[in-house]
Amino acid sequence: MRFWKIQSYKGRRVTTHTVRWVVEGREWKEPFRTLAHAESFRAQLMTAARQGEAFSIATGRPVSWKREENTLTxxxxxxxxxxxxxxxxxxxxxxxxxxxxxxxxxxxxxxxxxxxxxxxxxxxxxxxxxxxxxxxxxxxxxxxxxxxxxxxxxxxxxxxxxxxxxxxxxxxxxxxxxxxxxxxxxxxxxxxxxxxxxxxxxxxxxxxxxxxxxxxxxVNWTKPRTLTTIDPRVVINIHQARRFLTAVEQHSERGRRMKAFFGCMYFAALRPEEVVDLRAEHLISLPENAWGEIRLTNAEPRAGSRWTNSGNVRERRELKHRAAGETRPVPIHPELGAMLRDHIRQFGTGPEGRIFIGPRGGLMTDRAYLKVFHEARAKAFTEAEAKSPLMDVPYALRHAAVSTWLNAGVPAPQVAEWAGHSVNVLLRVYAKCIHGQQGEAMRRIWDATKL
Incomplete structure (x- = not known):
């Protein structure tokens, strides 16, 4: 270690004071605007050298200084x-x-x-x-x-x-x-x-x-095994779905507003945030006694006011797994079409053409539809069904829709497009029989193997 005197250079506008020192034969320089700062820096270097500290040949400074610079917590x-x-x-x-x-x-x-x-x-x-x-x-x-x-x-x-x-x-x-x-x-x-x-x-x-x-x-870490397929016990069949939708309609005035809401999940496989955002402009066709079409453009997932840019509980965004501006076509089952026509005739549309709104014109909240969902489920199902995992959450209605389409023989790429998934995810997650199909499958095996 060698230390030189501070070199001062007086320019036209400013004066620079440069500390110079040598580490392993290489000269290092550090300029300062004031002589006091330069003298302080030189004194710190000399103190570190006298105390026997190691100097880095890459930076020319005491190694301990580098550790202090990197104390980001x-x-x-x-x-x-x-x-x-x-x-x-x-x-x-x-x-x-x-x-x-x-x-x-x-x-x-x-x-x-x-x-x-x-x-x-x-x-x-x-x-x-x-x-x-x-x-x-x-x-x-x-x-x-x-x-x-x-x-x-x-x-x-x-x-x-x-x-x-x-x-x-x-x-x-x-x-x-x-x-x-x-x-x-x-x-x-x-x-x-x-x-x-x-x-x-x-x-x-x-x-x-x-x-x-x-x-x-x-670090070697054993990745926990995850459930990647839908439990078939949660998926309802068409008869159970109709019983549930009837119970929703009979629940209350609020329930009547939600029959088509839940119907969109069961017959069109919409996610809850997609149903919340559904607007009149998305109903491309709604004929009587025939198939119609929905063209989704956005969704309003619930994240909580803390996590949105606006501070609102929900924030309108592009469709899940899709780029901004991309749309998704979904067929409207004739039975769902009848529900939507009845809903619009009774309740009209809300601000910005929203199909589903609360009695006072506000957004359909999770708290409101979850209360109706669980109470209608308890009324519609038998005691054994109610105690089972069958349709334990509203999202299970979407699982039932996708499973129904697959079991009806609709090609996987078409189901994937309607459901808003890749074919790979669809076949890995949703390809399950609807509730009650196991018995039909065993009957067919029995017919094929009986004497």
Missing amino acids: WFAFTLAYVAAKWPYAAPNHRRGIAEALTDATEALLTKENSAFDADTRRAALRWSYSDRVRDNAEPPANLAPVIRWLETNTVPMVAFDEPGKGALLTRGVLDRISRTKDGRTAAANTANRKRMCLNNAMQYAVEIGVLSTNPLKT
Whole structure:
């Protein structure tokens, strides 16, 4: 190590003071605008050399300085990652990212005990990954102390690159996302979805130079087995569907408004968010006693006000798995066509031509249609059916529609187009017999093998 005197150069407008030193025969320079700053920097270098610190031949500075420069914490990194993803992610995907990062952060705290309980810390993390990124707002008074604590009490990102320690931290994160808040084993689909989010985050850390490698790719982790096919026990047949729709109609005034709503899920395989957005302009044809056509353009999935750009519970977006502006044709079964005509005749259309609205003209809410769904299901089904998984959620109506189309012999590419899926996903997930077909299949086998 050799140190030269500070070199001062007086230009026309500014004066530059340059610190010069040599490491392993290579000269290094660092310019400063003021002599005081230059002298301070030179003194720090000389102090490090006198104390026997190692200097980097790549940067010319003490190795310890580099470590200090890279003390980006996990919490600070996650804020940068969420800010980078936010403009391009759908609201529900934003929520999924926040859930994965919240769980991971719990495993990466440097202090297990704090003045704040787990629920308070999770609330602060959710706010940080939503309102803070979207609005650049100041934290509410009740969360501000927690956020300040988080800013200094998560592991530094460089820890993931340390031999041994990085693997332990990574395994701790994977273990945490594999469990629920109360310590029970999480659903396989949930754990795998969170791992995908974290893998993307770690890959982003590599891209921006925070990590040298993706730590998730260096740890052997047994991927939980996921259920990729629809349980045939949840899928109803046409007779059960008609009983259910009748029970919905007889439920109440609100139920009468929802008969065609649920009918769109069963006869046209629409997703709930697609039915909510259904408008008069989407009904291309609605003839009597014949097949009609719906042409979908958008959907309004429910994500929660925290995750949308507008702050509304729902946000209108392009169709799932489709580019903005792309549409999807769906046939209207004559029975569904009759329901839609009756619905429009009785209730008209709402703002922007919406087909389904509440009694006061507002959006059809989840709370409203779920209440009617479960009460009508209990009334329509037998005691045994009601206790079974049969049509336990509204989405099962869509499963029944797709299964019915496939079992009716409609070619898979056509069903995939109507349902808004790829053929691969369709055959892997939806190709199941409707409820009650097992008996028919066994009857045919018996006829073919009996004496």
